[in-house]
């Protein structure tokens with residue numbers, strides 16, 4: 001079993017290639033419980049691939065990767081049971097209502113809850129009562145994110161993976177989403193968020209890691225009440241984007 005030092009997400013010297021294209025090359029990253037790490041990097045830097053490796057969709061060529069001590073490369077099902085994953089375009093069922101979506105997705109995860117618990121989670125996620133029994137067909141992206149995060153809340157898993165969660169959300173919906181994310185973190189969840197949204201990352205993350213040429217090249221932590229220096233981060237991010245290999 002990989003050594004994770006108690007960290008729900010532990011990646012050490014990971015290498016991964018698609019054919020001859022080396023995407024991850026010595027990637028090391030840990031995400032402790034009750035914390036949010038934002039993973040930034042240029043297009044093609046390997047951010048989504050990192051999430052795919054944690055979910056066991058792709059296997060590493062070298063290095064170690066662990067979700068709550070489980071190697072997703074050898075036991076993807078066990079790793080996935082500990083993960084809630086929000087892809088960039090949340091896959092929900094258009095013809096089902098918000099409550100029905102939650103009910104169905106929880107049943108698939110073998111974690112059924114009663115209606116009262118589901119509606120309480122939808123309310124906690126900020127979805128208005130009148131939307132609970134409406135079909136998703138007419139929902140905005142922000143409303144869909146709320147349904148998805150409610151399901152993540154209900155699953156009570158130790159790890160939450162997010163791929164570009166705020167892309168396409170307006171500032172108000174982004175602020176709501178970030179507030180919700182802090183609630184999830186404060187319940188003890190380890191959150192890894194892939195994003196291009198530096199402002200949102202700086203608002204919500206405890207740590208911002210920059211991925212470049214397949215490895216973390218810089219890792220900035222917010223200390224105490226000190227938040228991040230957006231200008232410095234922005235300058236750093238521009239340099240990273242300008243020098244990427246992919």
Ligand SMILES: Nc1ncnc2c1ncn2[C@@H]1O[C@H](COP(=O)(O)OP(=O)(O)OP(=O)(O)O)[C@@H](O)[C@H]1O
Pocket residue numbers: 018021023041042043044045046047048049050246
């Ligand atoms: N299934 C695959 N087969 C082959 N190459 C792939 C596959 N998935 C991703 N890649 C390539 O691996 C590299 C990293 O892709 P990845 O999606 O992880 O980057 P990313 O950092 O998430 O980028 P973006 O910010 O554009 O979403 C890219 O060059 C991409 O084309």
